[in-house]
Amino acid sequence: MLPGSAAAAAGVEVAMALGVDPSDAEQAAALGSGAFAGGGKGREVLGQAQKQAEQTTSTILLTLAKLFQDATASPIAGPHGALTLGGIPASISLLLPLYYLSISMHNSASTCNNLGILLSSIPVVTTVVNAMGQPQQLNGQALAMQYYTQGLQLDPKHPHIYTNLGSLLKDLGHLNEAIKMYGKAVESKPDFDVALANLGNAIKDQGRTQDSVVWYRRAVMVNRRFPEALCGLVNALLAVCDWSEVYVGEDGKGGGGWMVDVSDLVLRQLRDGCQYGAGAFHTAGPIEAWVAAIIEAMGDTRQAAAQIWTQRLQPFYQPGFDRVASQVCEGGYLIQLVERMMRRSQRRWYVDAYGKGMIRAEMELPRVSVASTHGVYARPKLPSCLVTPAVPTVLPFHTFTYPLSPRQIRLICHRNALRISQSTLTQMWVPDVVYPPPSPPAPKINIGYVSSDFNNHPLAHLMQSVFGFHDRSRFNIFLYATTPSDESPYRRKIESEAQHFIDVSAWSNQQVVERIVMDNIHVLMNLNGYTKGARNEIFAARPCPVQMEFMGFAGSMASRWTDWVVADPIVCPPEMTGVDRWRWERVQRATDCMADLDPEEESEEWVYSDRFIYMPHTYFVNDHKQGFRETLPAKTIEVATLASNGEGAEEGSVGLREDEQLWASEELKRYAMRRELFPGLPDDYVIFADFNQLYKCDPMLFRLWLRILRRVPKSILWLLRFPAAGEHHLLREAREYAGDQVASRDRGSVSGYDRVQCAHDGGGYTLVGDAFVDVAEAYA
Structure with missing residues (x-):
């Protein structure tokens, strides 16, 4: 050991800490054997020093792993570029060894918590041999549960573990247990904004929207800029029509209320998201390699193809290119480009196998073989530097x-589509080649419908007979x-009338995709869109050459895994589409691709980046003709007879034509139900009715309805208690x-009925309303 070195100085400090004179050779020699007489603490102190060293090393590894974990979750590289470990990019493969090393040296609750977060995001399922020698399936969520449990044994009041365990339980469908965990997190740390917001979310998912407000409000009071808490509070207040805080100031004297904060949040998040994937093209490879891959995948035989694609990609290779000022999202463009390459490769495969003009065959042709292609139709890979976008x-x-x-509406949908695409295309189960195209119709076309709503749900009410x-x-x-049966009559009817009904609720996305490919589906219909229960990852994997969206979501999908949206010119006006804007103005940017x-x-002049198939009148399917053929209950007929003494129904129906008799019967039916309700x-009196969920109503629309009531004195407004807290x-x-x-009673003439009348369920009684007053968007 060199005198004056850092090691020598450290040795002196350790010796002095042990009560040893560094200049005394005998004391120093005795230290090694623990025989030093100065208290006999040599071994004990050395043990403590070793323990402290292990804890310090563990903390360093934990901190390093956390830095890399944050880097994998951030769509934007830091000021010094992407974070790497000696050139190794941040990934789960790097994070797990760091965490395992950390926890092997010092078992801490924080390390268990971070490992649980990481493992819960791993979708891979593997088979291991348990202690009994039996095979056991294990996935990331099961491992995460073990680490969360171990962490709570080390620290029974760790609020972050309680919160993350609650989220894991919620993902597994155990909502009540999740609420208990969130509650314990709040008990341990009453000002923990994440736990407060998560508790609000879980309570709202139970249908207790009004009860969730107090938790959202507490979270916002702790952290006004916490996005999940702010949006949760606004959504809950709107759901129960409590507009006083949303659209006016907290003092009730005007101003913007919480909606102003939400608008600012949207602006900030959309602006920051524009930087996603900056530098990804350059990091992934030279421009020449990209151009060659694009031309090969797309089969672009144009003479100037290389020059055209080089010009399009050139800005991403220019130093100082300001993506925010140019409003170019490099990562988003790269993902869309890869998806276009996938689709074109699938198309080339079909043409090479069956011929360009083959649209129908007299007999079923053999399916294409993946093994025989030798990787010709390789699936283009997303660069590893492209993390999951926010x-x-x-x-x-x-x-x-x-x-x-x-533009905000367009980008919100688009950014969600990008996240679904990236998270799907980076899964390990996605094959190295694109999914094989189906053989030509022979002669029937195979159509697949994917939905979570083949149950007691409005979509099933409307479409139950369509299939x-x-x-x-x-x-x-x-x-x-994609959801199990609720044993409702809607589910039973759909199952019995469908040609092929497959319950895939317990299947992984990989299994569903492979089944769709096996079923030789030509057209795949998405009946969810961006709604609860959707499994859009199935579509992002591109198992089918033609993929469409219908009914579930009357808005923009803004995705490259949706080829067409079935709509009508009323709900999605052509002049609000990007295709129409391109057709009339012929505007082009480097990141445009023809009409896309x-x-x-x-531009704020268009909303939809989708391509539409327009129905001539309305896209909106309903099952009224089939669903409202029920016979009139005896009790209802009795009520009508006693109440009206024949009034209100057509008299003397003898001699009437069949259609007139049917009309008279319907009038009797309607009058009877009106008397009963x-x-x-x-x-x-005129009954104005609206049977939408109350969140679709806003103050401006509701006041319009009230003005109608004012103009029509003998009238009431009939709404659903959906939810009841909104009344x-x-x-x-x-x-x-x-x-x-207007709001309460019409002094004696209504005999106890509110002018604004709420009901529990419209059901078949929707016939009672005289006029339906609909909402402006997302209508019934």
Whole structure:
């Protein structure tokens, strides 16, 4: 050991800490054997020093792993570029060894927590041999559960572990247990904003929207800029029509309320998201390699193809290219480019196997073989430097009811599509080649429908008969149900009438995709869109050459895994589409691809980046003709007879034509139900009805309805208690805006009925309404 070195100085400090004179050779020699007489603490102190060293090393490894874990979750590289370990990019393969080394040296609750977070995100399922020598399936969520449990044994009051364990339980469908864990997190740390917001989310998922408000409000009071808490509070307040905090200031004297904060949040998140994947093209390879891969995948035989693609990609290789100022999202463009290459490769495979003009065969042709292609139709890979992109906290479904601009709506949908694409295409189960195309129709076209709503759900109410109506001489119909049966009559009807009904609720995305490929599906229909329960990852894997969206989501998918959206010109006007803008203005950016305009562009003149198949009148399917043929209950007929003494129904139906008799029967039916529902309501009163969920209503629309009531004195407004907590807020708003005469009772003439009347369930009684007043968007 060199005198004056750092090691020598450290040795002196250790010796002095042990009570040893460094200049005494005998004391120093005795130290090694623990025989030093100065208290006899040599071994003990050395043991403590070793323990401290292990803890320090463990903390260093934990901190390093956390830095890399944060880097994998961040779509934007730091000021010094992407974080690497000696050139090794941040990834799960790097993180796990760091965490395992850390926990092997010092078992801490924090390390268990971080390992649980990481493991819960790993979708891989493997088989191991347990202590009994039996094979056992193990996945990331099961391992995460073990580490969370171990962490709580080390620290029974660790709020982060309780919160993350709650989220894991919620993902596994154990909502009540999740709420208990969130509650314990809040008990341990009452100002923990994440736990407060998660508790609000879980309570809202139980259907207790009004109860969730208090937890969201507490989270926002702790951290006003916490996106999940802010949006959760606004969504909950809107769901129960409590508009006082959302659209006005906290003092009730005007201003923007919480919605102003949400608007600022959206602007900030969309601006930051534009930097996603900056430098990804350059990091992944030279421009020449990209151009060659694009031309090969797309089969681009144009003479100037190399020059065209070089010009398009050149800006990404220029130093100082300002992506934010140019409103170019490099990562988003790269993902869309890879998806386009996938689709073109699948198309080339079909043409090479069956011929360019082959659209129908007289007999079934053999399926293409993946093994025989020798990787010719390779799936283009996303660069490993492209992490999972962040998405705005405001979800696509909320864009229907939030005051957002066309570009904001477009980008919110687009960013969600990018996240689904990236997270799907980087899964280990995705094969190295694109999925093989189906053989030509022979002669029937195979159509697949994917939905989580083949149960007691509005979509099933509307479409329950559609699947049995298909012409089976021209089509084979496959239904893939991603949720288990609720044993409702809707599910039973759909199952019994569908040609092929497959319950895939317990299947992984990989299994569903492979089944769709095996079923030789030509057209795959997405009946969810961006709604609860959707499994859009199935579509992002591109198992089918033609993929469409229908009914579930009347908005923009803004994805390259949706080829067509079935709609009509009313709900999705052609002039609000990117295709129409391109057709008339012929505007082009480097990141546009013919009529597929880049959603990132600054224009506020269009919303939809999708391509539409327009139905001539309406895209909106309903099952009214089949679903409302029920016979009139005896009790209802009795009520009508006693109440009206024959009034209100057509008299003397003898001699009437068949259609007139049917009309008279319907009038009797309607009048009977009206008497049963509103026994004290005079016959000359008009019933204005709306059976939407209350979150779709806003103050401006509700006040319009109140003005209608004011103009039509003999009328009531009939709404659903959906949720029931909304009734109180609506009646309060009605009294404040229109007064008691309109909001409460029409002094003696209504005999106890509120002018704004709420009901539990419309059901078949929707026939009772005289006029339906619909909402502006996301209508019933």
